[in-house]
Amino acid sequence: MKIVMVGHTNVGKTTYMASLYGVMQQSINDFCLKAVDSEDRQALLKLADDIQKGKYPLPTDQRSEYKFNLRYQGKDVFPFTWADYRGGAIIQKQDSEQAQLLLEDLKKTDGIMMFCDADALARGNIRSNQLGRMTTLISQALRELENPISLSIILTKVDLVPKFTKNMLSPFSGIIKAIEVSDLVLGALIPVACGHQLINIPLPLLFTLSSGVVIKRASLEKLSKDHYSSALNWEEKSKGFSGLVRWVQDTWNGVTTDEEMARREREKAIQTRQEYESILEPAKALVSYINKLPIIQKGMDTVDYLNKINSCQNTEFSLQSTKTGSFYQTYTDPFDAFN
DSSP: OEEEEEOOTTSSHHHHHHHHHHHTTSOBTTEEEEESSHHHHHHHHHHHHHHHTTOOOOOOOSOEEEEEEEEETTEEEEEEEEEEOOTHHHHSOTTSHHHHHHHHHHHHOSEEEEEEEHHHHHTTOOGGGTHHHHHHHHHHHHHTOOSOEEEEEEEEOGGGOSOOOHHHHGGGHHHHHHHHHOSSEEEEEEEOBOTTSOBSTTHHHHHHHHHHHHHHHHHHHHHHHHHHHHHHHHHHHTSHHHHHHHHHHHHHHTOOOHHHHHHHHHHHHHHHHHHHHHHHHHHHHHHHHTTTSOEEOTTOOHHHHHHHHHHHHTSOOOTTOOOOOSTTSSOSSGGGGGO
16 A cells, blocks of 8 residues: 655644654554664654654655554554655646656555644645645546545644634635545545644544555455355366366366366465455454544535534544544445445
């Protein structure tokens, strides 16, 4: 799975990633995070430690890519790549290298994390978030989708915002509508804060990964059934006189026999079924943990979203958080939202 993170300079993307990595070194409802590269691990942990001391990372305009493993109960269950585009890529000309990379990644990604400075929105400073350019790029990518994706609108620095208002959400009306009418996009509005006060830190990533985990679970289930069906078909071909003739011919010619093909397909069915069962519990746990989020769906209006955001915002993140909300009152499985 590939995740793309976009947002203007100083919106808090790098701060979020480092804070998340630091938090998820402990178990969050049995989930934790591990960077594949040892240098990335050390760098992210140092950044997380600096942030807790009030030292925030300097912005850059270069694309960075990290490889992670989502772990569940101490085991790797889901590998993913996380591309971090800094603010410069949003405002550069479309023919620039960074802008081209961003657009291509947005078209091919499985999850988009769109970062916006909630404090700037509260002050009426929409321009500092470069929302017009960012929503244009993302909307363009959404029009060319072929596979389901998740899109989280992450509202940072909410510890500086007493309460969300209609005016703060109005710049997102276009992209919210695009999510509502799409059969391929699962979206949510997620307020977060980093630093000394940690609010909802794991939720954006776990929401983004949830669709990928569920899609993988569904594909493994189908693949296992397909292999088992194929095994039965090969076994049927091996029966009777015609099957005996085929066995003699295949053996004489050194070709794989029907029985051998059936055995191979059964082994593949068992292997994929075991992989499916290994991801089943993590998929259910993800849905259970992220059920407090304000999901974007048809029939909701601005007031509904405001109520959910303000409710989600007003609880400081706890490592033992088990709070529930209305995120999946409609959907028992995030993949159901695509149907």
